[in-house]
Amino acid sequence: MTTHTHHLTRLTAAEMAQKLRAGEITSVQLTQAHLDRIAAVDGGEHGIHAFLHVSAEEALRTAAEVDDLRAAGGAVAEALHPLAGVPIAVKDLIVTEGQPTTAGSKMLEGWMSPYDATVVTKLREAKLPILGKTNLDEFAMGSSTEHSAYGVTRNPWDTTRIPGGSGGGSAAAVAAFEAPLALGTDTGGSIRQPGAVTGTVGTKPTYGSVSRYGAIAMASSLDQIGPVARTTEDAALLHELIAGHDPKDSTSLPGEVPAFGEAVRTADVAGMRIGVIKQLQGEGYQQGVLDRFHEALDALRAAGAEIVEVDCPSFDYALGAYYLIMPSEASSNLAKFDGVRYGTRVLPEDGPLTIERVMGSTRAAGFGDEVKRRIILGTYALSAGYYDAYYGSAQKVRTLIQQDFDAAFEKADVLISPTAPTVAFPLGENDDDPLAMYLNDVATIPANLAGVPGISVPGGLSEGLPVGIQFLAPIREDARVYRAGGALEKLLSQDAEPLWAQAPELAETEPAAAAEPAEAAAHPAGK
């Protein structure tokens, strides 16, 4: 079908941007190529199902605008953002005016936000065509995207396996060449762990460095929006675009956005002290994952890095603290979904229509099991008489974890660990075992509890499935994770194609309804 444009999707965002600037391709061509790819691989019984909503018309309209501005030349074209015209997908937890936002929940089925998230405003201002909204575990609660109310997303490397979660849709879209860039949110690893198991790059920025305004809150003190991409450079460029102070977010940090792209381009680990976290290796980690991890350490050492071991004893309690703080905040943040003002409303089948009963039946029908599990946990933990023992103690552990990080960063410039303990597991494997599911985030959670930045970069394959390597840096030192991650990326692709380019082709099916080809014809190539 679209073989003449197929190659356009198998580039990095930086390469796409370069070709757009050089006039080799148009944004309409590029955007249409991705819409075609979505139409070809996303639907059907075994399709990737990364998208919950595709906004072809809007994306092509933005693309045509960029092409017009580029064609105008001069200062107008010069003023375009470097990523202008490069399409992007947005996790469906982030609100978008004019496109539905469901948070992966029946509760918000059909809801349209009357306002844009700050990061979406930034995408629109920079004129990145927004392809659509990506699938996620309901309200971002999960590590496999199996808890979406709208069906599972499949891992492009093996469509019988999970793409990670909660941002499985964004990661799978990037891995399957449906989008070169995507936005995710990371509360306990929801950007990094899907990045690891799909062979993509995902960054959780320093807490407060990217505005949360418009990201539907799960756990306010842990949530952070970040970039999902194929390379560290692409992630860095998107990160630069979305970062910065936002007066609408009180937890937003002031200050200039560092040049992350430059950090990647000059990436070098010679003389860098890289700390191996004693607590984040060994037991619970698959041998294949550990093998790739040790190879990464060897490569970094060979490139001049000083590998040291750091002890973070409180990390052993991170998962426990996280599963008190996160559900506590989530139980509160999700209270507003009651059927009174917007979204789904379910009336009780019989009995009087009192406000309590309508709220009750709406929440009973509108939320899935994992969401209910966390609301119940959180409600219990915040209850009078339990608060100190649960929420209070968890906050103390959080302080201890921050202190562990502080001590570790005395000895090391960045820390390193496997991103996830396992490669992608088969769909349905952990259905009946929420605790096993929770263990997936054991390595990513400490960064959220401490607010530090982290990145997951591809570290090779184990049993044909991607393994992720995580770098962590001190608060506001996000540039360091790009420097270290970028260096590892270079080292591992010296003798081989980068991992993202090795992703399976996937069988393209003729879509039932092509994504508005007429729209593309209206903006012919070369315009």
Add this chain to the structure above:
Amino acid sequence: MTQTLTDAEPLSYEEALEHFDPVLGFEVHVELNTKTKMFSSAPNAFGDEPNTNVNEVCLGLPGTLPVVNGKAVEYAVMLGLALNCQIAERCRFARKQYFYPDTPKNWQTSQYDEPIAFDGYLDIELDDGEVFRVEIERAHMEEDAGKLTHAGTSGRIQGADYSLVDYNRSGIPLVEIVTKPIVGAGARAPELARAYVSAVRDIVKGLGISDAKMERGNVRCDANVSMMPKGTTTFGTRSETKNVNSLRAVEHAVSYEMRRHAGILASGGTIVQETRHWQEGSRTTSSGRPKSDADDYRYFPEPDLVPIVTTAAWVEELRAQLPEPPAERRRRLLAAWGFSEQEFRDVVAAGLLDEIEETVASGVAPSVARKWWMGEISRLANARDLEPAALGVQPAMIAELNALIEQGRINDKIARQVLEHVLAGEGDPEEIVSARGLEVVSDDDGALTAAVEKAMAENPDVVEKIAGGKLKAIGALIGPVMKETRGQADAGAVRKIVLEKLGMEG
């Protein structure tokens, strides 16, 4: 199991106090008059179409985040200082969680264990001058809820046909002032209650931080009352009468609750800890919902907001800007003006302190200023169904009118006419007097003497009485002279001419 008695006929007020001592406590909510809401940029305005002063933040839409209104924090600190409170160097907001449709997020952003102001007091002056100190436990910031209107006969959410919600009020900044238990007021408890709420209202009005209109809910009072047997010191179970929204209602509600509690306790019954509703018509309270100290709001620190930090320098700057406390000001003015206690109280009740103070500052004697404002101006305002202060009379105009009188250019009667013309927008008093030719008839051209002579000629019997020493009879000549001069004669000048004509000394 025996039925516990929870209801009985209220005792008379005297009987109640014979056996019990009241313990009071107040929670007064003050709506701040900031331009925008506590955590959103939506307008803070009263009386607009429902659900128009809203945006995504105060509607709590998914993804939205609060941002603290700095002006509201400033106002809260000012109020804390005026209540003689300590100001927290660092404090936080917390979420008070409960499901109710007037709070769009199903939590109210409030302050819990870290209020911005705490440990204060207010000296309350009762009618006879006795001063009663009310200890302030805390004053904390929070957001108002939306306004629910329940359709149907019950007027409550239970049993309503449907309920309407207006989120214009949702998110308006509030400061809640909580007293410590007030013991020892005895029979004066209702009077103290009224005076306390009145004092808080005067303070927030004087600070300019609230419109302070109780009828609009700018100042709302929850009154806690319990009774303990005389001679004991253990507090009884309290009731909380919600939203008592006039000074009179506060006084009556406290009085009624004292009698109701006493009635139940005297019959061996038990007070139910509950909220009560004030019924204006019957001047009683009715049962609301049970309330226990264990109500679980699952408070936790609001993670979407960072702590508020107040620097000592900033607090001191605000303290230096505080206006004179209303009670101190009243004491100062009473002494300076020399009014009787009753005269002064009437001025305060009429809301004319500012006006009279300004008039006096413009050079008018206090008693004259009082006479103008409490007399003619109040009468004109009353006729127009307005508050005297809202009539549009400026203190400077009164000073000008008064100067004209003192110069003998107009008399009191003309001055009243001039005032009406001023209100009709004809200009300032000086302009009106000359434009309308209202100046008092002087005797420069003999016109006044002629008018007096004419009146004396026409009233020989009166002249005889005056000549016989009845000087009061001169009054009977003033009328005809006024008639002749169309009211522009000066009564003093008339008197002087009459006496001269009769060869008598004044």
